[in-house]
Amino acid sequence: MRNLNTGKENTWCVGCGNFGILAAIKKSITALNEDNIPLADIVITCGIGCHGKIFDYLNLSGIYGLHGRAIATAQGIKLANPKLKVISFGGDGDSLGEGLEHTLFAAKRNIDLTLILHNNGNYGLTTGQASPLSYMGYKGLSTPMGNVETPFNPITLLIEAGATFVARGYSARIDHLSTLIQKAVQHKGFSFIEVLQPCVSYNNNYDLYNDRCSLLENTPQDDEQARHLAKATEQIYLGVFKQELKPEYCESIKLQDNPQSRTERMAQILR
Amino acid sequence: MRNLNTGKENTWCVGCGNFGILAAIKKSITALNEDNIPLADIVITCGIGCHGKIFDYLNLSGIYGLHGRAIATAQGIKLANPKLKVISFGGDGDSLGEGLEHTLFAAKRNIDLTLILHNNGNYGLTTGQASPLSYMGYKGLSTPMGNVETPFNPITLLIEAGATFVARGYSARIDHLSTLIQKAVQHKGFSFIEVLQPCVSYNNNYDLYNDRCSLLENTPQDDEQARHLAKATEQIYLGVFKQELKPEYCESIKLQDNPQSRTERMAQILR
Amino acid sequence: MPTEVFSVMVGGKAGEGVKKAAQVIAHLAMACGKHVFQEDDYQSLIKGGHNFSIVSIGDRPLWNSYKQHDLIISFDDRSIRTHGLELNPAGMHFCNADDCASADDSMIRLPMTSLARDSYGPNGNVSLAAVVIFSKVCGLDPDLLERTIHKEFSRDATGAITYLKKLDFVLNQLDLSPLRSWHQASEPESKLFSGNQLIALGAWAAGLDLYFSYPMTPASSILHYLALKRDSHKVYSIHAESELAAANMAIGACFAGKRCAVGSSGGGFALMQEAFSLAGMVEAPLLCFLSSRPGPATGVSTYTAQEDLFFALNQGHGEFPRIVASPDSFERAFTLAAELMDLAWEIQTPAILLTEKHLSECAANVHLDGHYLPDAPDSLNPKKEDYKRYAITESGVSPLKFPGCANSTDADVIKWNSHEHLESGVRTDAAEQIVAMKNKRKLKAQSLSLATKRYQRIASYGEGTTLVFAYGSTALELREAMKYHPFKLIVPIYLEPFPEEELEAYRGKEAIIVEHASQANFAEFLRIKLGIKAKANILRYDGRSWDSIELAKLIREAEHA
Amino acid sequence: MPTEVFSVMVGGKAGEGVKKAAQVIAHLAMACGKHVFQEDDYQSLIKGGHNFSIVSIGDRPLWNSYKQHDLIISFDDRSIRTHGLELNPAGMHFCNADDCASADDSMIRLPMTSLARDSYGPNGNVSLAAVVIFSKVCGLDPDLLERTIHKEFSRDATGAITYLKKLDFVLNQLDLSPLRSWHQASEPESKLFSGNQLIALGAWAAGLDLYFSYPMTPASSILHYLALKRDSHKVYSIHAESELAAANMAIGACFAGKRCAVGSSGGGFALMQEAFSLAGMVEAPLLCFLSSRPGPATGVSTYTAQEDLFFALNQGHGEFPRIVASPDSFERAFTLAAELMDLAWEIQTPAILLTEKHLSECAANVHLDGHYLPDAPDSLNPKKEDYKRYAITESGVSPLKFPGCANSTDADVIKWNSHEHLESGVRTDAAEQIVAMKNKRKLKAQSLSLATKRYQRIASYGEGTTLVFAYGSTALELREAMKYHPFKLIVPIYLEPFPEEELEAYRGKEAIIVEHASQANFAEFLRIKLGIKAKANILRYDGRSWDSIELAKLIREAEHA
Ligand SMILES: Cc1ncc(C[n+]2csc(CCOP(=O)(O)OP(=O)(O)O)c2C)c(N)n1
Ligand SMILES: Cc1ncc(C[n+]2csc(CCOP(=O)(O)OP(=O)(O)O)c2C)c(N)n1
Ligand code: SF4
Ligand code: SF4
Numbered sequence A, B: 001m002r003n004l005n006t007g008k009e010n011t012w013c014v015g016c017g018n019f020g021i022l023a024a025i026k027k028s029i030t031a032l033n034e035d036n037i038p039l040a041d042i043v044i045t046c047g048i049g050c051h052g053k054i055f056d057y058l059n060l061s062g063i064y065g066l067h068g069r070a071i072a073t074a075q076g077i078k079l080a081n082p083k084l085k086v087i088s089f090g091g092d093g094d095s096l097g098e099g100l101e102h103t104l105f106a107a108k109r110n111i112d113l114t115l116i117l118h119n120n121g122n123y124g125l126t127t128g129q130a131s132p133l134s135y136m137g138y139k140g141l142s143t144p145m146g147n148v149e150t151p152f153n154p155i156t157l158l159i160e161a162g163a164t165f166v167a168r169g170y171s172a173r174i175d176h177l178s179t180l181i182q183k184a185v186q187h188k189g190f191s192f193i194e195v196l197q198p199c200v201s202y203n204n205n206y207d208l209y210n211d212r213c214s215l216l217e218n219t220p221q222d223d224e225q226a227r228h229l230a231k232a233t234e235q236i237y238l239g240v241f242k243q244e245l246k247p248e249y250c251e252s253i254k255l256q257d258n259p260q261s262r263t264e265r266m267a268q269i270l271r
Numbered sequence C, D: 001m002p003t004e005v006f007s008v009m010v011g012g013k014a015g016e017g018v019k020k021a022a023q024v025i026a027h028l029a030m031a032c033g034k035h036v037f038q039e040d041d042y043q044s045l046i047k048g049g050h051n052f053s054i055v056s057i058g059d060r061p062l063w064n065s066y067k068q069h070d071l072i073i074s075f076d077d078r079s080i081r082t083h084g085l086e087l088n089p090a091g092m093h094f095c096n097a098d099d100c101a102s103a104d105d106s107m108i109r110l111p112m113t114s115l116a117r118d119s120y121g122p123n124g125n126v127s128l129a130a131v132v133i134f135s136k137v138c139g140l141d142p143d144l145l146e147r148t149i150h151k152e153f154s155r156d157a158t159g160a161i162t163y164l165k166k167l168d169f170v171l172n173q174l175d176l177s178p179l180r181s182w183h184q185a186s187e188p189e190s191k192l193f194s195g196n197q198l199i200a201l202g203a204w205a206a207g208l209d210l211y212f213s214y215p216m217t218p219a220s221s222i223l224h225y226l227a228l229k230r231d232s233h234k235v236y237s238i239h240a241e242s243e244l245a246a247a248n249m250a251i252g253a254c255f256a257g258k259r260c261a262v263g264s265s266g267g268g269f270a271l272m273q274e275a276f277s278l279a280g281m282v283e284a285p286l287l288c289f290l291s292s293r294p295g296p297a298t299g300v301s302t303y304t305a306q307e308d309l310f311f312a313l314n315q316g317h318g319e320f321p322r323i324v325a326s327p328d329s330f331e332r333a334f335t336l337a338a339e340l341m342d343l344a345w346e347i348q349t350p351a352i353l354l355t356e357k358h359l360s361e362c363a364a365n366v367h368l369d370g371h372y373l374p375d376a377p378d379s380l381n382p383k384k385e386d387y388k389r390y391a392i393t394e395s396g397v398s399p400l401k402f403p404g405c406a407n408s409t410d411a412d413v414i415k416w417n418s419h420e421h422l423e424s425g426v427r428t429d430a431a432e433q434i435v436a437m438k439n440k441r442k443l444k445a446q447s448l449s450l451a452t453k454r455y456q457r458i459a460s461y462g463e464g465t466t467l468v469f470a471y472g473s474t475a476l477e478l479r480e481a482m483k484y485h486p487f488k489l490i491v492p493i494y495l496e497p498f499p500e501e502e503l504e505a506y507r508g509k510e511a512i513i514v515e516h517a518s519q520a521n522f523a524e525f526l527r528i529k530l531g532i533k534a535k536a537n538i539l540r541y542d543g544r545s546w547d548s549i550e551l552a553k554l555i556r557e558a559e560h561a
């Protein structure tokens, strides 16, 4: 298998949760490749933010897209070649702020791709402003007197929008996260993983996560239970909250390749 | 009280549900005015679509904004003058497609304004294409072989996003709808009303609604029950699904007027 | 008006089938070997209001619709009031006896609504009446009419035939003498196409597989047309959640090797600017159809304008090569869409086909023959090893590979990057690397200029001492105006890169410049590019198209100004 | 370099407080009566990598930072490698003995990291070391240093003082002879401001109440600065969910009578285009701060560029009057922000303050005195009765009323409309009404041209036979270059409406044109507007600012080209 490193200097802060995500994704890719998915069939997209830098550190094909639009770009790739496994990396500002609509519509469509949300509860790259997942009271440069908005809950929001695979991992639990990623990529339909990703510079919640994270015993039996468990705060549950099979978008629209040559097309028009 | 008609020729199709919404809003405004809200303090915004034409038929101040952005514009108005009662009219394509992010963030912020969603299950004005609320299988000009996406449920989506007043009305039940609107406007915080609005030209579901609509007996006791009732299809429930008091955005950011003159501001800068 | 043109106008409420009637009339005329030009005037409403459609018919190709008519059919009183004075001396005005308070004695009354109710039931629609009247007035073969009705009103063919019979009966009683006697000709070579249909087909001929769009008049009918062709043409129309989604999806699809396009009007393009700039940076062959209407903002949704020229030329932040071209005829709508697709892929940079409601939504009989474009050179055969997405080459154009496709292997890493990047596609902030990539894109701009020279970049029509400049569908209005007053019309088809070479002869010349804008934008453009001096600016900015006879007069006046 | 300028460079990792150190150094120099210019070079990363900051210090105002230094302080080895050669002959290079593998004997080693750890604990930060070294090297009063440290490093003042003492001890042992001996002067009249701070304050002075934004470098610090001033200045910064939200919110706030602004870089403005066009249509006084960085797309986030000129001039679909102006100095950033706020409200149309990372994020000592602008005439006193939002007036500007405010009554209906509209603000599709409103907006364009004449629209600096044109922060680089080679610099501050009158004297002249872009955009602009012939184009497009000495050389060369 091709080496997954690019040699690009890594510029994440020492101790950043993103390192765990990078390790987990490499593990997952290796496993998927062993499972007979050629690397050429794996494509990544990402938004702009600290999370996006993963693009430069992973020796995989893909698009380092615009802030907030990686999931739209990913859908375009999938529609053009449904054979590809498309994995999109999003920041919380990126995927649930600037690009919220694309995330929810991808879920609504149940298009077969995977969104990995780097939830660090802030805009890391632009120096720690509040994000849609920042807790109330969070002080960042755009909210120095404290954030006054209630954060979204990404798990329940994505369930509501229609995602058919919804899970939560933690960047410090690399093996668990890697298993989630493999499941998500193998899932036929839209899959979403919220990754709890401590940001040592602006939102260092390692202690909180290390204290409270625990694994779900089973996939919840229905959305209600999933919601209940996803919103729990005394325990922060990791694992698969929802997994369901529903018609997939590219299949529903009956996508087919059109091998017609230009002359054949012209002839068809003139017919 | 000022006459609420503008004299502008009404160009909705005969039988369109929008007439009921127009009647209900007039009733509500009259009632609110009797309740000592001056007309000068009531301001409307709307998006582009059949729904948006209500702007021209209502003799009220406001902004006929861009497609999808009416709720953002409304928030700007509210922030500039929190005393105003701001009512925003949105189409389903408008508020849950093009402008989805603004709708969900307004709810998340719990900013004190009212969104009235004209749910006609299609893009009426642009000749009936599928909308984010179109049912699976809906055939419109952009989906002639049938819509393949699962529609959002606007009630549960808005609850998920954080709206503190969430209700459903039906354009053919004008009195009930008018009461909902009054409650919504009086509610301190973000209020949302989904109005079932038959579109006689592209999605004529009067029969369905007349058959199945029934009033909620009480406001559900919690979100779970609200969700359950909002998703029911054998019965389509009308009424208030959620009502809750939470800190309001403009108050949370401690908005105050700044009466300082230019000279005083300059002096403060030089200090 | 020279008698060679016969013009029909149908007016009524939205929902009454005005446009449908006009389409069938156009088809009937074509069946008789005639040329047609159809224009629909409608507003943003679904039922009611006032719509009208014009079908101008001639023995030669027509480039515009006429505004005075030989036959007017008014479905309602408002139509009578609005169009009563647009009748030619020898013409006939038929009105609906069920709604004709303003009718005068010169008009012929038919109880169109009551007969429709009698035939179809309460929701009976008067559309067909116009077709039948036209057929009578032009002396058409009843057989041709009946066959056409069977085909075109198949949803309720029985009702339609009943209606036809009833109308026939009443019309026969009137004992009218037909204005024309047209007979069916051999199967016509041409078909009725709108500009938008031709744009869609041109792009499809050049390989379009996916169309990403969000509806916006006057571009929506591209989406609708392609959506209908899903199964027959294996082309997939994605109605995205917004224009932002559409444009970013399209770039993703390019990356994965599919030819695709996006389309909208000015407002939608305003939302696609960041993605447009992205296409410049990642070097995506993003093909855009921009169909203009009056602005700013929501503006006037269903009318025509050319206000977006500088906007289109300057889309997207940052510097990168782009192509902007505007079709001046129906045929060109087809070939240009294909050309721009090829050019976008050849140079790997975004292209805009700029047009207007007038061309997008008008229709004419168009003969698409074999004189179609050859395959454009492509750059899809990169060297096997050590693939670099942004390899610096002499032309500035780098080889393209697609993931998981035949042209790439498991060893290829294909990275597109919205940041400034190295040849490998990995991000960079280094000063020398920034300069290297910017220089590469500048090189591409030169290659682009060269490449466009393979295509017809300007058109010229007519003869005369007066020089007139226009672009886009204004050229159509002018070509028809030429029939009434001679002048030489020069039309740049390509606007960026600008075809200076072909236009060198006109540098510094005086000319009359005609455009649909309130500021003389195109005139300013010509001044900048060619130093053209405006002898006169003929501007129209009420959203309506010109009557070509009127336009000819304006040009004559401008000559003497 | 003339000895009048003393330049300090601090280099190290992001997170080590490089910029903070530079700021304190600048403050110390100002306390000694000096003028300063600070520039920060950093990349998109939070910790690690390589950042450096320059503080150039002089006895006269400085317009740019210098790229050769009298004092270099390297916190890490990478800094030594990167900047080792930038030392002036008599200068000193201090490096961190804990990370200095590449140091040579000419450098002075201090165990900055270990001492910081000893003082603050394991997370000790070396920032302060640079301040102490500077203070020693320039012979500053220890008292001044200690007071400053108390104020500026108050988060852990005890740690800071300990660190100071330890550094002092080591430095004293080295027995250095200071390069300068500067003494505290009287309280300086000027303060250290970045361009962005001045833009924020200028707008606030002119009434800014609400700032709507989404963070994007290099505009973010306007948001951060204003957010901090919430309680003291009663100004409210809304970090919206996107740029689209920000711009539409701002238009809503204008409607309700509040002065507001939006700000972003090119990518964010690409997303605001539809709203920008809306502002044109509804006639909203939308003030925009556009701070450029290299594009296209995400481009190079933390560097400077002037690539967005034509983009800024042509924003938004459709035709409407707009204002684009670019500050050429720190003081102008302040006054121009205020002027543009006034103009936007006077004419009720959008305005763009176009600037670049170089001005936005560099800082200098600026003396804001009373020579501030008078109130601009406003149009807020409409007639009492029968209010019409879009009443057609001689100037094209209609009276403004605000709902629920003192200037309106319960009878007033105030309708803003994104569709073409009647005077009442109700939508229209009618041909004559469309024309009437378009003419009204054309009238406003004329009124705008007149109104801008009240302000200083061009600046000119220096003397000489060589004519040089530039705009924006490039003027700063050139004003400093003038110290090394004489030329006459002409700077249009207003770009739209373009101040042709003031520049008439230069029409058709030859000039050297200097800009930060890969294509000669500004040169093309000057050719279009004034027929200026480019004797030479001096372009820089690696994102970096010029060394003014280097720039002076380039100009000299260009003269002889
Ligand atoms: C259109 C646009 N707006 C703003 C930015 C600036 N920007 C870059 S990353 C970012 C936020 C990053 O936050 P998040 O998505 O949470 O990613 P993180 O850095 O936390 O991983 C912003 C605002 C941009 N690049 N593009
Ligand atoms: C940016 C932009 N894109 C597209 C349009 C065209 N457009 C106008 S209304 C509309 C959809 C209307 O649907 P909806 O919001 O559901 O309103 P309805 O007509 O059904 O009431 C669209 C696509 C537009 N005006 N602006
Ligand atoms: S700022 Fe936060 S998210 Fe970004 S690299 Fe540093 S620790 Fe990681
Ligand atoms: S199209 Fe539908 S929503 Fe629009 S006016 Fe007609 S019935 Fe109403």
Ligand SMILES: [Mg+2]
Pocket: A049, A091, A092, A093, A118, A119, A120, A121, A122, A123, A124, A131
């Ligand atoms: Mg984040």
Ligand SMILES: [Mg+2]
Pocket: B049, B091, B092, B093, B118, B119, B120, B121, B122, B123, B124, B131
């Ligand atoms: Mg709708």
